[in-house]
Amino acid sequence: MTEELHDVRLSVxxxxxxxxxxxxxxxxxxxxxxxxxxxxxxxxxxxxxxACTILVxxxxxxxxxxxxxxxxxxxxxxxxxxxxxxxxxSPVQQAFSECHGLQCGFCxxxxxxxxxxxxxxxxxxxxxxxxxxxxxxxxxxTGYQNIVKAVERAAELVELAELVETPAPxxxx
Amino acid sequence: xxxxxxxxxxxxxxxEAVTALAGGTDSKVLAGGQSLxxxxxxxxxxxxxxxxxNAIPGLDTIEVEGExxxxxxxxxxxxxxxxxxxxxxxxxxxxxxxxxxxxxxTIRNRGxxxxxxxxxxxxxxxxxxxxxxxxxxxxxxxxxxxxxPADELFVGPLESSxxxxxxxxxxxxxxxxxxxxxxxxxxxxxxxDYALVGAAALVDGDEVRVGYLSVADVPxxxxxxGVAEEELGDAALTHLEPGDDIHxxxxxxxQLVRVLTTRVVRSxxxxxxxxxxxxx
Numbered sequence: 001m002t003e004e005l006h007d008v009r010l011s012v013x014x015x016x017x018x019x020x021x022x023x024x025x026x027x028x029x030x031x032x033x034x035x036x037x038x039x040x041x042x043x044x045x046x047x048x049x050x051a052c053t054i055l056v057x058x059x060x061x062x063x064x065x066x067x068x069x070x071x072x073x074x075x076x077x078x079x080x081x082x083x084x085x086x087x088x089x090s091p092v093q094q095a096f097s098e099c100h101g102l103q104c105g106f107c108x109x110x111x112x113x114x115x116x117x118x119x120x121x122x123x124x125x126x127x128x129x130x131x132x133x134x135x136x137x138x139x140x141x142t143g144y145q146n147i148v149k150a151v152e153r154a155a156e157l158v159e160l161a162e163l164v165e166t167p168a169p170x171x172x173x
Numbered sequence: 174x175x176x177x178x179x180x181x182x183x184x185x186x187x188x189e190a191v192t193a194l195a196g197g198t199d200s201k202v203l204a205g206g207q208s209l210x211x212x213x214x215x216x217x218x219x220x221x222x223x224x225x226x227n228a229i230p231g232l233d234t235i236e237v238e239g240e241x242x243x244x245x246x247x248x249x250x251x252x253x254x255x256x257x258x259x260x261x262x263x264x265x266x267x268x269x270x271x272x273x274x275x276x277x278x279t280i281r282n283r284g285x286x287x288x289x290x291x292x293x294x295x296x297x298x299x300x301x302x303x304x305x306x307x308x309x310x311x312x313x314x315x316x317x318x319x320x321x322p323a324d325e326l327f328v329g330p331l332e333s334s335x336x337x338x339x340x341x342x343x344x345x346x347x348x349x350x351x352x353x354x355x356x357x358x359x360x361x362x363x364x365x366d367y368a369l370v371g372a373a374a375l376v377d378g379d380e381v382r383v384g385y386l387s388v389a390d391v392p393x394x395x396x397x398x399g400v401a402e403e404e405l406g407d408a409a410l411t412h413l414e415p416g417d418d419i420h421x422x423x424x425x426x427x428q429l430v431r432v433l434t435t436r437v438v439r440s441x442x443x444x445x446x447x448x449x450x451x452x453x
Contacts, residue, residue, distance in 0.1 A: 003178045023181030023223065026214070045174040046211035047280060059253075059282045065210045066283065069181055070203070070225055114279065135364060136277025 006069050012037060013081030021068050028052040030068035031078060039079040041109050043138070050137030053110035054078050060117045079109035082116055091157035092116050092150070101150030103141035110137050115151055123158055125151065176213035183225045187313055187340065193224045194338040195315050202226055202340055204248055207276065207284035208292045226340065234343075237264055243308070243347040244268070248288070248340070252281035264348045266444075267306065267355035267373060271298040274357065277365040291341045293326070293333040293391075296367045298359070300327055301392040305373050305384030308346045314339035327391040353377035354445025356437040359386070360429050362420070369421045370429035374437035376445050383434055388415050388426065397438065405438055406431025 003022045010017045012035060019034045028045070031037045031054070043051035045064045052063040055077035082090045089097065092115050102108050111134060118133035119125070125133060130151040131144070139147060184190040194200050200222035203209060212218040226232065232249035235258045239245070244264045246255055255261055256272040268286075275281055275289070275298050289299045290310055303310075303323045310321045312335055321334055328334050335341065349355060359371030371386040381397045395412040397405055415426030 004180060006181065022178060024176040024178055024213070026175070026210075029175075046214055047207060047276075050277075050279065053279055056283075060279045061283045062207075062279060064214075065207050065280075067181075067203075067206075067210070067225075069183070070206070070227055073228070136279045 008068055008072050010035065010068065010071055010076060011074070012076045012078060019068075023067060023069050025068045026064050027054075027066040027068045027071050027076075028063040030071075031063060031076075034068070037078050037080055039109050041106055043107065043110075048138070049107070050110040050114065051107050053113045053137065055081075055113050055117055058117060058120075060114045077113065079112050082112055090116065091161060092119065092154040095150040095154035095157055096147075099146050099150040099153050101147045103139065103146065107137060107139045111139070111147060115154060119151070119155055119158060124155060127152070130155075174214045176210070177216055177219040179213075179220055180222045181225065182222065183228050185228050185230075187229060187342065190224050190226055190229060190340055191313055191315055191338065193222070194340065197222055198337045200224060200337065202291075204288040205251065205284035206288075207280050208289070208294065208297075224340075232342065235261060237348075239345065239347075241348050241350075243345055245311075245343050245345050246286050247343050248285060250286060252284050252286055252289070253278065255286050256281065261346075265306065265346045265355075266349060267302055267357060267375070268299075268346055270355065270357040271302045271373060274298050274359055274361075274368070274371070280365075287341050287344045290326070290344050291333045291335055293328070293331055295327070295330060295389060295391050296387040298357070298368075298371060298373075298386060301371065301384040301386040301394075302357070302373050303344060303346065304392040304394050305375055305382060306347050308344060310335075310341050311343045311345070312339040312341050318342075320345075330390045349448075350377050352445060352449045354441040354443065354448060356440035356444055358433055358437050358440070360433065370415070370426050370433055372430070372433040372437045374434075374441035376438065376441040381438055381441075383409060383437060385409075385413065385430065388413050388430060397434070402435065402439070406434045409434045 005020045017035050028042050031040045041051040043049035047062045047065045053060050054063045056074045182193040199220050201220040203223050203225040232247045234247040235250050236245050237260050244261050256269050261268050308323050354376045357373045359368035361368045368387050373384045375382050384394045395409050400408040415423050417423045
């Protein structure tokens with residue numbers, strides 16, 4: 001039996017991609033294999049770990065729990081789309097770098113997308129809210145201390161950037 | 174962990190969706206897919222046809238209506254939207270109380286409340302809430318529409334009474350009566366996981382009812398009216414037979430039923446008290 005293929009047009013990080021996939025192609029696989037955007041990571045592949053989290057119309061969703069054919073009418077943002085327009089790190093990425101929030105880095109793309117949306121909705125989280133923001137993402141390295149610190153640092157960076165009212169500061173690496 | 178091949182249709186109207194489902198018996202409706210896609214990926218389900226209703230306009234509504242002013246939630250209303258709706262909070266606070274326990278925010282951004290109901294997982298929060306409140310689900314099929322009351326909706330594990338060619342269009346949650354109170358609580362190994370046991374309580378005057386999840390194959394509602402507070406847990410257990418699985422022993426579940434029953438009834442009484450005081 002030859003499997004029916006569907007022509008899908010996906011809008012990812014502001015770029016339009018035309019591809020042809022079977023209906024069962026998970027969105028996470030379409031991003032990685034069909035579009036070559038390997039920043040999105042795949043962990044558990046049943047919605048538990050959060051590594052594959054991307055933004056769908058700005059809202060964090062599990063790309064392993066959507067089919068590519070269902071994503072046609074949406075604006076998708078992957079971790080590749082989080083950097084500032086000039087290519088410098090976004091506040092959340094900068095905070096992960098400063099606070100060693102990456103650790104092994106496998107879960108990082110899901111954390112970055114989740115926190116980017118989380119801080120947009122709640123720019124000044126309490127410590128408890130910062131923890132709650134990342135509760136749906138698993139990191140298997142060690143504790144979540146550095147990641148929670150990164151959420152709080154990112155909130156500071158966003159606030160600072162707004163105070164000086166200039167484009168995001170140069171990434172100090 | 175990839176789904177088996179399936180045919181895919183993305184209709185633009187309810188009529189087209191019903192037509193797409195007609196004929197075959199081996200089909201599934203895809204709305205949020207947050208429970209369905211894992212089942213497909215693990216090949217616990219392998220339907221021949223998936224009918225994706227996400228392109229049908231007008232199904233994402235949340236409206237207050239009906240004789241008792243309850244709230245009707247459309248098939249494409251995401252959990253997150255229902256949870257955030259001021260109307261839902263005002264009309265039936267048990268719905269957001271329970272929704273806060275449904276998986277994680279990221280899953281709630283895609284998953285739908287109606288989808289969760291017709292998925293009929295006895296470990297899920299919303300079926301128990303619909304059963305406790307005596308709500309209903311509106312469905313559409315080739316013979317037209319019909320309303321399925323909650324006590325006829327849940328047939329068995331992951332089995333609802335919808336026919337294979339019927340689509341759930343909306344769910345109706347009755348309003349909280351003036352002076353009544355509700356509460357929800359559950360015990361899960363981690364927040365966001367399926368509960369080992371969960372309980373929702375409704376207290377209205379002398380009437381006390383509690384709905385349970387993860388205790389039986391279907392959401393179960395027990396009438397505890399007239400039972401003394403210290404007897405609540407044991408009284409509930411005379412109606413329930415918690416089972417063993419890899420997550421918890423039957424004995425442990427029974428203990429959770431005792432603890433949660435007392436806790437939610439007490440908390441629903443406090444809620445009723447608050448709502449009476451709020452109205453004075």
